[in-house]
Amino acid sequence: MARIELTVDGAKVSDDVEPRMLLVQYLREKVGKTGTVIGCDTSNCGACTVHLDGQSVKSCNVLAVQADGGEVTTIEGLAQDGELHPMQAAFHECHALQCGFCTPGMIMQAVDLLKENPDPSEEEVRLGIEGNLCRCTGYHNIVKAVRTAAGSGGGAA
Ligand code: FES
Numbered sequence: 001m002a003r004i005e006l007t008v009d010g011a012k013v014s015d016d017v018e019p020r021m022l023l024v025q026y027l028r029e030k031v032g033k034t035g036t037v038i039g040c041d042t043s044n045c046g047a048c049t050v051h052l053d054g055q056s057v058k059s060c061n062v063l064a065v066q067a068d069g070g071e072v073t074t075i076e077g078l079a080q081d082g083e084l085h086p087m088q089a090a091f092h093e094c095h096a097l098q099c100g101f102c103t104p105g106m107i108m109q110a111v112d113l114l115k116e117n118p119d120p121s122e123e124e125v126r127l128g129i130e131g132n133l134c135r136c137t138g139y140h141n142i143v144k145a146v147r148t149a150a151g152s153g154g155g156a157a
Pocket residue numbers: 037038039040041042043044045046047048049058059060061
C-alpha cells in the first residue's frame with residue numbers, strides 16, 4: 001500500500017492505496033466521485049476524463065499514486081455556488097447529450113480545449129474532442145455546445 005494525498009474538487013483527501021489502483025477507481029471507489037465514469041477498458045472513450053493539475057487526463061490511464069500531491073477537478077467540481085459552469089450550461093442549452101454517459105468526460109475535455117483555444121473553429125473542436133467517444137449524438141450538438149460556450153456564435157445554427 002502507498003499513502004497518497006491530493007486535492008479533489010477543492011477538498012483534501014488522503015488514503016492508503018494499492019500502487020496498481022487507477023485514478024478513476026480511486027475517485028469513484030474511495031472519494032465517491034461517481035460522476036466520473038468508466039466507459040471502456042482500452043483507454044479509448046474518454047468518459048473518465050478529469051483535470052489533473054489543470055490539464056485533462058483520462059483517469060483510467062493514470063495511477064492514483066501518480067496523482068499524489070496533485071489537484072484533481074472532476075465534473076462534480078465544475079459548478080460553483082450552485083451555478084452550472086458555462087460549458088455545462090451550453091451542453092444543456094444545446095441538447096448535447098442523449099444517454100449522458102460520455103458527458104462528464106466530454107465536458108472536462110471541452111473545458112480544457114477552450115483554455116488552450118478560447119475560440120475554436122468547428123474543425124478545431126472536433127479535433128480537440130477526438131479522444132472522447134459518444135455513442136449517441138453524432139457529435140453535432142456537442143460541437144455546437146462547445147462553440148456556444150466559447151461565445152463564438154457556433155450555437156446559433
Ligand atoms: S474509461 Fe478511460 S478512456 Fe474509457
